[in-house]
Amino acid sequence: MTINSITPLRPDECEPVPDAGLGALVTERGNLPLESVDVAAEVAGLAAGVTVTQCFRNAFDVALEATYVFPLPDRAAVTAFRMEADGHVVEGALKERGRARADYDRAVAEGRRAAIAEEDRPDVFTIRVGNIVPGERVTVRLTLDQPLPYEDGAATFRFPLVVAPRYIPGTPLDGGQAGDGWAADTDAVPDASRITPPVLLPGFPHPVRLSLAVAVDAAGLELREVRSSLHTVLQDGRTVRLAPGERLDRDFVLRLHFDASTALTLVPDPDGPGDGDEGTFALSVVPEPGPSAPAPKDVVLVLDRSGSMTGWKMVAARRAAARIVDTLTGDDRFAVLAFDTVVEHPGRPGEGGGELVRATDRNRYRAVEYLARLEARGGTEMVEPLERAAALLGDSSRDRVLVLVTDGQVGDEDRILERTAGRLAGVRVHTVGIDQAVNAGFLGRLAGLGAGRCELVESEDRLDEAMEHIHRRIGAPLVTDLSLAGDGLDPLPGSTGRLGSVYPGVPLTVHGRYRGAAGASASVVLRGLDAAGRPWERRITGTRAHNPAVRSIWARARLRDLEDRYAAGDRSLEEEIVSTSLEYGVLCRFTAFVAVDSRVAAEGGPEHRVIQPVELPRGWETPAAAAAPMLLASMPPTMNAAMPAPMPAPRAAAPGAPPASPAPGYGAGAPGGSAGALPEAFPGALPDAFPDTEAGPVPDTGIGAFPDAGRDAFPVPPGGAPVPRAPMRSRSVPRPASPAGVPAGSGAPGDALRTQLAEELRRLRAAESLPPAERLRLLSDLGSRLAALAVFLGGHPELEALAGELASAGPGADADVLWRQAVRTLEALSEPERRRPFWKR
Template identity: 70%
Template sequence: MITSIATLRPEECEPVPDAGLGALVTERGNLPLESVDVTAAVSGLIAGVEVVQGFRNPHDVALEATYVFPLPDRAAVTAFKMEADGRVIEGVLKERGQARADYDRALAEGRRAAIAEEDRPDVFTIRVGNIVPGERVTVHLTLNQPLPYEDGAATFRFPLVVAPRYIPGTLLDGEQAGDGWAPDTEAVPDASRITPPVLLPGFPDPVRLSLAVAVDPAGLELREVRSSLHVVREEGDTVRLQPGERLDRDFILRLSFDASTSLALVPDADDGDEGTFALTVVPDPAPATANAKDVVLVLDRSGSMTGWKMVAARRAAARIVDTLTGGDRFAVLSFDGVVEQPEGLGEGLSEASDRNRYRAVEHLARLEARGGTEMLAPLEQAVALLSESGRDRVLVLVTDGQVGNEDQILERIGARLAGVRVHTVGIDRAVNAGFLGRLAGLGSGRCELVESEDRLDEAMEHIHRRIGAPLVTDLSLKADGLDLVPGTVSHLGSIYAGVPLTVLGRYRGASGGALAVHGLDSTGQPWERRVAGARVDGRAMRPIWARARLRALEDRYAAGDHSLEEEIVGVSLRYGVLCRFTAFVAIDSRVVAEGGPGHHVIQPVELPGGWESPVAAAPMMMLSAMAQPPAGAPMAPPGLAAPGAAPKFAASGMGGAPREMAADSLAPRGAMMSPRPAPAAAVPPRELPRAELTEELRRLRAAESLGPADRLRHLQDLGSRLAALAVYLGGHAELEALARDLQTSGDVDALWRRAVEGLEALSRSGGRRPFWKK
């Protein structure tokens, strides 16, 4: 039974009040999304969830509706189905290109169809096509997710809105990948898919939301259930959201109980020869030793951090600085469109003396939110500062994570994080948890999510302990009587105080035996923990492992290893778990709309709670109707759509016909008031000379044995030739970006890899690649 439910203060949990400005309609009728129903069943540290989305066609012609929405970034989506006119159509998981082709063909033939696609680990798109006039269609998603656990509490977090994200880079010409307010760029080639229009505030609830969580402690003693950000009520063992809440912030429950060391062995139901294991090791409550360390703190002060988020970020950053000791060295980098450091500390690492820490805290206290979220440059600078350190190296990023170029960031810095512990502090009520978790995972660190100022102190205590040395490092796993499948065991990382070690993997044969974890403790002495296995019934374990495996492979792909595509698709299809290279598609056999849908609407989403006003979001949004800016410059902020403006059409992207955006939404004026034009070229475009690029690649490889100075000169010369080639071609975003990178100074090995990978991609490209393969 649930013993108690604690809430935040009333002023933090009240639903957003309606301003009573009238019904939310376009000139063609109501918006298509009517309801979102979330039903979760928590059992111990695992949650099974079903999400049901209800669509209705208020128009007099067949409709295709598009909805961009979030899901938990570690959740495994395992089933999809569509219900309409008393019929149930089960979705089939296919390679993404094939699923899209099947969906488009079904629509053209007049049949109902629905498709579910992943655009980010926590951002998904559903399209439902050929909804006939007056008809209601529901789509069902089934998923399983693990609950993160530390310091005696597990967290069930379910995101409810995709926040606006900053889109850097130069515009790409050609067909857009989607129908959002931001055009695609070389840094974010699918920007138009992850930027749905945003509702202007002040309207009655446009979507009916229901959310219920049944809690089963699974034999553990449940001490308390805390709700954050939402008003809930208790009904037996179920926590239910109060009616009238909006889809504008994450839903969060914290469940307090004591976890225990265990090894769960779950044989496959359909294959007795294999199974999945889940190892949990709870560390002893021993303090970590305080070794001298180098710490670089990176603080986001961009426009999306306006309001309480900036206050919380300054407090968090100051707390981190205050925890440093005299033997440490540190640097503070604050960024928006530029990177700044405290006056008097210099450009490198400074001793953490009282005077230097005071200067840093003074600098932090003066920061205000402004500008765009150019995150790549400060992260590269932070990694460079830590690259030559012989001490413990720590990078702490404080941000809301609202950027669209996640893959570009991971590709540029992922391989350089070896030996650096990366901790991320995500501050928002609709935080980009997927990206921050991936970044922390690459750096074997922790990701703390802060949804309110009340949560800040608790989160900073966690980060303080992580910044110190871990309890156990150099971990390895040894099987005793258990046959592990090679290449399936998740990353071990390190063991920190208050944080259980969780390892997932696959095994063959009988469900018996033990696993031993070996490592070195904080004094350098050998450490070992042996855990005997127990066979359990846990059908969710296999898809949760598969999702973790897919995330690891996708992160390696994003970091530049594009040879993994076939393996990613294979794992996804074998284990029935959605990923970025596959899609669920459900197609009805009946023809209901001759000629396909005559109307297309992309559903606008709520402005996230805590974002002070649409103006605060404006720096995030890119003016799609502008001419291409100078190379490397981010696009300018848009104007705001006025309430009651006539709905117009954005450029075609996902299905041929133009898509309508709601009149009462926040989107670039250019996208709302006129079709999006292609960027103008200075001269008629010419074909990319593949043979010349292949020859440049051959010369580059032949010069690999040169000394560092000669290699740098070779790269700079190559950059100048590529820049001239881009001018001759009349502009080419990828070629220009590569040329700029090679004409800068920096790590020669990193620049060399960038040159090889860039030339390989350009020499084999036959035009613009599918956006999900960028």
């Protein structure tokens, strides 16, 4: 083991930690770069404005780059970012992700302070802060707006505080990794290393200081009760605060009980061409109680029994599934599928099964008895059970319902959406997320495919209430076939997303865009069919307001819808996603906030890089090796599949069942697997035409029991034996194989064409300083080659147009104009940056 440097400490600066294990010290200087996290929220009615402040401190004797992977609410709109250091404040700018990374890398290489905030999943974000000088504190602030879901007289403010370890399927990819997490990038999850931060085992001293305060304004409504379900809180007037000593190991959940009302809020754009010519609206319709006769339905229940469901989560999942089965009537049909790395169902071996059966007393009893025997084990292979469920529901004239009970801790969300989105068309999808650090972003996206409900259960005490909500959703809705029209304003087509249905006790909430002056009498008319098939109509008059959160919340919902359609296979949406993000100033997966200081702080850039480890979520079982207060640093790709990050210990499998994975299936697949091209879920992953500004080995990033042990501190796998240190990894971006070239005549360049155009572009740039006459000759030669290439492709309008311009240029032509035109066209067609996977830009 080699230790590059250790921050010097005087004897009076540290003391042994009682009962913490060999070599564990307390030091005021800290062992980890993240010193504190502060969350300040202002709740007003059914929306909240939140400021998240993260303070990083460099306890080392060299310049530092710190990385922190953390969660945010999946429906929150991040609208601002700033960095504060050495008395200087730098406001972040929202840019296309590749450009933001290039700005950050350039500033860090030049020794300037910089920070970048990126979205890797709807609820997983990464912040990097570069060139923190020794002893310095750098603070970054994120500003966001989030809507609050409302049901049965209560709104819920949920704020996640930890990214839980996720199951990473697939075969590891060759080359460098996209990030520094414990999982290797795979063909199923090409950015796995960005969403799997190392895990801090219990007992490690000097945890991150957490403060969280929520100021509640009922916005004129009567606030009857405030409840916190997972944390101890203190109330001071209308402000609720976390009690001191709480840790970043579970979601913060606050439920606010008050009566919502039907309302239409109109927010004109501040920068529109006229007063109120365009704007954003927020519509909330509270349904009136009414009879709802249940119609016969087909229900498929899919239950996650993977290793991460160990403990109270498996108990709650079994109860939830049994509750759903018990609520079915004799006119319904149903099927139960349980999955880990295999899919199982009630029934004896060789009986077939997994088909829809009548919900008779006998069949329901048999299913509940089967559910009661299930234990957690294995990995989380979710695609096959969802595909089976879609097949079972595919040929039915009945109301079709799919209910998924899981913690959602998977990394291949986009692959799952792409494989299942088309097959679940017309199916109402409800998701029940059971965990104290649930993957709410993915479960919300999946439920959105079928305009269903996503119910999050953070404790067994919440289960009955949550299942009552799901039961109502499985039953018949009050109003269906909704449409929206304007009177005095014009709702913009496509801006409202899916309207869904109206259910008992659940207000319908719609955000959208409108055009028109929206005067005092402006209103919208909501129409549909009630449970008996009769016309139903509600008119709501609008109220003008100045509330920027309405605009940003709509933009975030619009971006999430576009991103889900992109993940489901529509690759033409990338440009619209980027332009929407930049126009409305809301962060998405294709953009990033970057803040760059103009002053040089560290000559030569950071000499040390650290990825901040995160807490193991509360309630997750820890491996036996967790007794020593050591940090599980990120593992090299070759070791990752065999011994992944710490996870709940698997229960013993039943006789004849498939063996459990070494650590409940959490890993990157079998070691030694060959890397292949990225799957169709991520087309556009092209060879990198730009050199990486960060290429080269990464200095030690993890930290063990010493102030600067880095990766030299051996990680401890679940078996308890130290893992020998492996060679350090490169931060250079992987070069996965590109998708196959397109057919001739399609007009879309394939691999070979892009490679050739990139080479032509390189030649042009290399000859840019030549005299005009020489450049004209080179352009004429280029025109002849492009014309021949267009013929070979069976026609290509852009190439033909450029070739014609270059061929017709005479000796007196403007070489500069033609040169710029050729460069722009070749850049657009070779697309060396835009077409790279957005998580690696």
